[in-house]
Amino acid sequence: MEQPRPEIISWLQEALAKQNAGNLGGALLAYRRVISRDPGLADAWCNLGSVLHALGRDEEALEACRRSLELHPANPAAHTGLGSVLGATGDLAGALDHFREALALDPGNLVATSNLAGVLARLGRLEEAEAWDRAALALRPESPELNLNLGFTLMRRGRLGEAEAQFLASLRLGPLPKARWNLAYVRLLQGRYREAWPDFPARLEVPQGLDNLRGFSEPAWNGSPFPGRTLLVWVEQGLGDTLQFVRYLPMARALGGKVLFQTYACLRGLLGDLPGADRVLTEHDELPPFDLQAPLLDLPALFRSAPEDLPPPARLGPPPGHEPPEALRRLLEAPGRKAGLVWAGSPAHQDDDRRSLDPALLGALREVPALAWASLQMAPRATPPLPLVDLAPHFRDFSDTAWALSRLDLVITVDTAVAHLAGSMGLATHLLLPYFPDWRWLMEGTSSPWYPSMRIHRQPAPGAWEPVLRDLARDLAHGS
Structure with missing residues (x-):
């Protein structure tokens, strides 16, 4: 590793101190000052990339990490940093390559080991992810974060008892809100609601929930009269x-x-x-x-x-006297049994790849007799190989959606708001779920305590949508 020139060692130490103290703005300026005097200092570029990534400036972070590797191709920290930025920008294959390169250079690199597990989990390669989570935990067994990571992977694999043990281990080591939230989640998945509720507020303390917080000065209601x-x-x-x-x-x-x-x-x-x-x-x-x-x-x-x-669903439906668009009304005038379809959720949802399905798989429903198909799909997506009437372009808001649902005989949907609306309207609803579902659907069972009119079709293994569609087609063919 190259040595900085003596006159800038103090600047580099200042930059690193600010970075370690969480003063990212100050660290950014300090690293840029170092680089302006010595642009060949690979470690400064590497650390600058880390600071830029922490600030959310990932395009600049990519440039800094790549510059560091140009100067020092065998630097495991730079490979780890670049892998982290690539993972954040969605280039999971590139992230895997750089984490593996970091580990080839430094087999005990804890950050690369843990981050490799995280990327494998995002790719759905959960068995490999578990192995690397365990490798990371072996390097630092007293880490609450690494115990949490292993627990999350185990939970996604459906091993809920083991996952719960890891979340409890994490909480014994440190008060992580994310561990509390995941502990609540794993208990909710098992129907252990009353055990889960004390930790349920942690959902608003994790990064994904912080944006939902409100800064009210009025006191929080505690359930009292x-x-x-x-x-x-x-x-x-x-x-x-x-x-x-x-x-x-x-x-x-x-x-x-x-x-x-x-x-x-x-x-x-x-x-x-x-x-x-x-x-x-x-x-x-x-x-x-x-x-x-x-x-x-x-x-x-x-x-x-x-x-x-549970209290019964709110009896939702189109508002009294609601007038839908005329084009929507015409599309639903034809006689016969009609089924609404939703095969994908919002592309922006963090679990969209897991919750949404390839519409080509809906071709398995072609042989279901005496059903006309209507698309309720809002987000622009590829369409299934079925004769579809597209209703969604005519929806102005959920009042129109509810009016259309009231004209259908059944609804088939992945885990979206339409599932809740159809269930609240008491419609025959077929819900298609990934192997690891949202907590409200529980981990097992074909019915939902939240919606009596709903039938659940679950993946038997992660990513296995084909058996779900075969099961659904069989039920529809028998009139269920």
């Missing part, structure tokens, strides 16, 4: 979560004075007359005064719900 006061219940996550949990609003209202419910604008028409809400607002409305507040997903925990005593 609040006569004469006003409670604001606010949405925190996706559209499907909102449709699922509005069933709790009447229970909250029964304990107090007024309930305000703040939801998304696209749900305003659908939820405008929601039982349990004195007033429904959107995120664009000015909030009136209120005394207490709670995120919507706190309510099942506050009421200590369990799968055997």
Whole structure:
């Protein structure tokens, strides 16, 4: 490794101290000053890449890491840094290559070992990911983060008992919100709701949940009666979560004075007359005064719900007198049995690759007799090899979606908001799930305690959609 010139050693030490202290802006300026005086210093470029990556400036980070490797191709830290940036930008194959190169140069490189496991998990190569998670943990057994990582991989493999043990081990070593959230998650998957609820609030403390937090000064509601006061219940996550949990609003209202419910604008028409809400607002409305507040997903925990005593779904449907677009009405005028299809969720969802399916697989439904197919697919996607009537271009909001669903005989969907809307409307709903599902669907079973009219079809192994479609086609052919 090259030695910096004596006159800039102090600058390099200053940059590294600022980086280690979390002063990323100061470290960025310090590394740039070092490089301006000695552009051939590979370690400075490598560290600059790490700082830029931490700041979210990944295009610049890629350039810095590649410059470091040009100067010192056998630097494991630079390979590790470049692998991290490539993984963050979606180039998983490139990330794997650089992590493996780092490990060839430095077999005990903990960051490369752990990050390699993470990329393998993202690729669905969970058996390999587990092996590398265990290798990382062997290098640092007392790390709460590495115990958490192994637990997460085990959970995705369906080994829930082992996963729970790792999350508990992580929490014994350090108070990681992510370990608390995953502990709640693994218990929810098993239907152990009352054990899970104490750790459920950690969902808003992990990076994926922090954006959903609100900075209200009003106190959080603890589930106690609040006569004469006003409670604001606010949405925190996706559209499907909102449709699922509005069933709790009447229970909250029964304990107090007024309930305000703040939801998304696209749900305003659908939820405008929601039982349990004195007033429904959107995120664009000015909030009136209120005394207490709670995120919507706190309510099942506050009421200590369990799968055997869940409140029934809110009876959703198109608003009274709703007039859909004429083109949508015409598309659904034809007689005969009609089935709605959704085969993919939002491309922006972090689990989209796992939850969505290749529409070509829906060709297995061609032989189902006496069904006309209607697409409810919102995000632009490839279409299945079926004679489809495309309804989605005519949807203005979820009121139109609900009106269309009310004209269908059954709905077939992956895990999207449509599943929750159809279930809340009491429609015959076939839900297609990946091997590792969202917690609300439990890990096993063909029925859902949340929606009595729903039948669940599960992957028997990660990525195995073909058996799911065969099972679905068989059920439809027999009229189930």
